[in-house]
Amino acid sequence: MREERQFVAGLYARLDELRAEAETAVRGSLAPAGNGRQARVERDVAVIERSATLTALNAADSGLCFGRLDFAPESEGEPGATHHIGRMGIRRDDAERSPLLVDWRAAVARPFYLATGHTPMGLRRRRHLTTKGRTVTALHDEILDLGDPTRTGHEDPTGDAVLLAALNGARTGRMSDIVQTIQAEQDRVIRAPHRGVLVVEGGPGTGKTAVALHRAAYLLYAHREQLARRAVLIVGPNPAFLSYIGDVLPSLGETGVLLATPAELFPGVTATAADTPGAAAVKGSAAMADALAAAVRDRQTVPDTVTEIDHEQWTLSLERAVAEDARHHARATGLPHNLARAHFGRHVLDALTGQLADRVGREPYEAIAEELGEEIPEGNVLTPADIEQLGREIAGNPDVVAAIDALWPELTPQRLLTDFLQEPVHLPDADAASIRRAPGIGWTAADVPLLDEAAELLGEDDHAARAAAAREYEERVAYAKGVLDVSYGSRTYEFEDLDDEDSEVLGAHDLIDAERFAERHEEDDHRSAAARAAADRTWAFGHIIVDEAQELSAMTWRLLMRRCPTRSMTLVGDPAQVGDAAGCDSWKQILDPYVGDRYEHTRLGVNYRTPAEIMDLAARVMREADPAFEPPSSVRSTGVEPWVRRSTPDELPRTVAEAVAAAGGAGRTAVVAPADLLPALARELPGASCGAHPDLTAPVVLLAPRQAKGLEFDTVVVAEPDRIRSGSPRGLNDLYVALTRATQSLGLVHTGGWQVTPAAATPSPAAAASD
Numbered sequence: 001m002r003e004e005r006q007f008v009a010g011l012y013a014r015l016d017e018l019r020a021e022a023e024t025a026v027r028g029s030l031a032p033a034g035n036g037r038q039a040r041v042e043r044d045v046a047v048i049e050r051s052a053t054l055t056a057l058n059a060a061d062s063g064l065c066f067g068r069l070d071f072a073p074e075s076e077g078e079p080g081a082t083h084h085i086g087r088m089g090i091r092r093d094d095a096e097r098s099p100l101l102v103d104w105r106a107a108v109a110r111p112f113y114l115a116t117g118h119t120p121m122g123l124r125r126r127r128h129l130t131t132k133g134r135t136v137t138a139l140h141d142e143i144l145d146l147g148d149p150t151r152t153g154h155e156d157p158t159g160d161a162v163l164l165a166a167l168n169g170a171r172t173g174r175m176s177d178i179v180q181t182i183q184a185e186q187d188r189v190i191r192a193p194h195r196g197v198l199v200v201e202g203g204p205g206t207g208k209t210a211v212a213l214h215r216a217a218y219l220l221y222a223h224r225e226q227l228a229r230r231a232v233l234i235v236g237p238n239p240a241f242l243s244y245i246g247d248v249l250p251s252l253g254e255t256g257v258l259l260a261t262p263a264e265l266f267p268g269v270t271a272t273a274a275d276t277p278g279a280a281a282v283k284g285s286a287a288m289a290d291a292l293a294a295a296v297r298d299r300q301t302v303p304d305t306v307t308e309i310d311h312e313q314w315t316l317s318l319e320r321a322v323a324e325d326a327r328h329h330a331r332a333t334g335l336p337h338n339l340a341r342a343h344f345g346r347h348v349l350d351a352l353t354g355q356l357a358d359r360v361g362r363e364p365y366e367a368i369a370e371e372l373g374e375e376i377p378e379g380n381v382l383t384p385a386d387i388e389q390l391g392r393e394i395a396g397n398p399d400v401v402a403a404i405d406a407l408w409p410e411l412t413p414q415r416l417l418t419d420f421l422q423e424p425v426h427l428p429d430a431d432a433a434s435i436r437r438a439p440g441i442g443w444t445a446a447d448v449p450l451l452d453e454a455a456e457l458l459g460e461d462d463h464a465a466r467a468a469a470a471r472e473y474e475e476r477v478a479y480a481k482g483v484l485d486v487s488y489g490s491r492t493y494e495f496e497d498l499d500d501e502d503s504e505v506l507g508a509h510d511l512i513d514a515e516r517f518a519e520r521h522e523e524d525d526h527r528s529a530a531a532r533a534a535a536d537r538t539w540a541f542g543h544i545i546v547d548e549a550q551e552l553s554a555m556t557w558r559l560l561m562r563r564c565p566t567r568s569m570t571l572v573g574d575p576a577q578v579g580d581a582a583g584c585d586s587w588k589q590i591l592d593p594y595v596g597d598r599y600e601h602t603r604l605g606v607n608y609r610t611p612a613e614i615m616d617l618a619a620r621v622m623r624e625a626d627p628a629f630e631p632p633s634s635v636r637s638t639g640v641e642p643w644v645r646r647s648t649p650d651e652l653p654r655t656v657a658e659a660v661a662a663a664g665g666a667g668r669t670a671v672v673a674p675a676d677l678l679p680a681l682a683r684e685l686p687g688a689s690c691g692a693h694p695d696l697t698a699p700v701v702l703l704a705p706r707q708a709k710g711l712e713f714d715t716v717v718v719a720e721p722d723r724i725r726s727g728s729p730r731g732l733n734d735l736y737v738a739l740t741r742a743t744q745s746l747g748l749v750h751t752g753g754w755q756v757t758p759a760a761a762t763p764s765p766a767a768a769a770s771d
């Protein structure tokens, strides 16, 4: 213990040194840079590099070192290697820059998570260090080489003490990282290859979310060259969930990640309205893609017979056949509507110009022929230059522009979708009726993938803007090349990994290439890749992680797949927890259109959250619908059975409030109830946080079942479970979610009708009380 305390104190001293250096560097580099180009380049490099270093150093402070690996000697008589494992790699300030602390993501750290007595991976001993602040407070040793006679007095025969301490700790309302106690089955998922689609399925509490977040950190470490510059997107079901998980990656020193709900993925649009479940299901169905595509084609029209257009003293005729021909050519380009519009316009203009040239150029012949009483001869007096000039005049005629606009209007996604929702076409009548809506009501979450689909179908005609930007861009690429050359030359090896040449701390040259740098590097634009990605609908992410993936509609999948052309994705979810009416029931159904059956599927089978007693009740509820239902097995049991209390409708809020009070304010408590009961419960629980964006760090939180998704609390009280179950077509799944949120105790309050099959062997108080 004394040795470890000294070692850890030395580590923090080194961390402080590095932090002081980085702070000085950041301060220095923020100073005015003078006017010279080279000075600006130097300043920008320093700001980018030193700020990233400082963030990583600050994040590592808490729980900097948490493990040690003692390897068996490789040859007789030599000491085995020893490595301390922590949140980041740190080197000594000596001539060799020898390693002091190994990043948990490095390959050499892997036995910390995977070695067993059966497969020790060369390890003699694995040690967990528990720290409080900067002091080591406990050691837990596991001896992997059973023949090893050395003992330290800190032996932990099962190796589970650190895990159980983490699982039993009171919740804070914010998810914390699990870097000290990642389990072997989780480690395999975290470090799985990043190419292609990986599906991670597991019941409640199996660590899917935790694993997904650690996988993001791992991938950014192992493939930072590709991923940091394209950013990683993590999609979660709702804003409360995102704030719940928001601290995990920063605590691991990673900030190059964008967290978003599907409703936030169309820049500039915020969903403020709500759909009925039925409407959301229709809007989420794959049929909407065809309906929208057909609606766009409907906007590419032709005149019934002819459109007459005045041009100076002439009247030009745009015949139906000419417009049809123009439309055919424009569609044949395969371009989106707004870009194909130029082709349609070109054809129409050519036809009108030809028509006018015919008339203007033949007029002199006609006049002469009339005067002489002869047949009109062949020919046209106009030169090609004259005809070109006529064409320019026609193109500048507002009536001509208006006629083209009427037939093939330029459209925004918002305009198209507003019109479509006002009169939904190409859908069965019942579906159309369920989504029909007057304009001006505001967008819903289910509208966002439709807007994105519309944007894809329409495209954006930005020719003029692009031409103007191109010149400036060239200049900025040249400037950025200068920045990156300097950055590469001055890269730091301070945190270089033991075994991986590519693993030094991020430098500007890792984060961005010259072109990307140039794109973002306007004088006042120092946004990270994640920030730029958030503002860019067409951004292609390096990797996408989807949590609660079972909830996403087919239309949302289309949006996400467009954001990830490489299909480098991790999808985590649990089909038994599907709540959204538009959600998908099977991975095959989700993935077939994009990758066929070329995806990896893996399962997590151990529940780290919910004690066995609570899981038993939840499983019995699920077995009423599916007798073969098998929940994940709980790693803990608390000996505390769930309780069930009957009340009257009038008394229910008070009964719930009493149950909350009885929980004694230890840790966090959630009350999960049907949405219409929440106002009455809020009156009885005035201190509770509730609403669309509840504060999950409050001692008591009031939630509708869907809001509880992905969250966890020490104590959970579920009000009117039967109404949650029968409240929607996916009500059983909602109830399953509600029942599996507690880490310590669960109680149910109902006003009648609650029945659950008793436990087979030992009837629990829950079953006994169900009268």
Ligand SMILES: Nc1ncnc2c1ncn2[C@@H]1O[C@H](COP(=O)(O)OP(=O)(O)OP(=O)(O)O)[C@@H](O)[C@H]1O
Pocket: 163, 166, 167, 176, 177, 178, 181, 182, 183, 186, 202, 203, 204, 205, 206, 207, 208, 209, 210, 211, 574, 577, 608, 609, 709, 710, 711, 712, 740
């Ligand atoms: N290896 C681990 N060490 C410590 N805690 C863990 C570990 N794995 C999971 N946990 C904890 O178990 C709890 C459940 O994890 P998580 O929320 O990731 O599960 P989930 O599978 O996403 O659950 P759900 O499907 O119900 O949302 C969290 O508190 C998490 O920190």
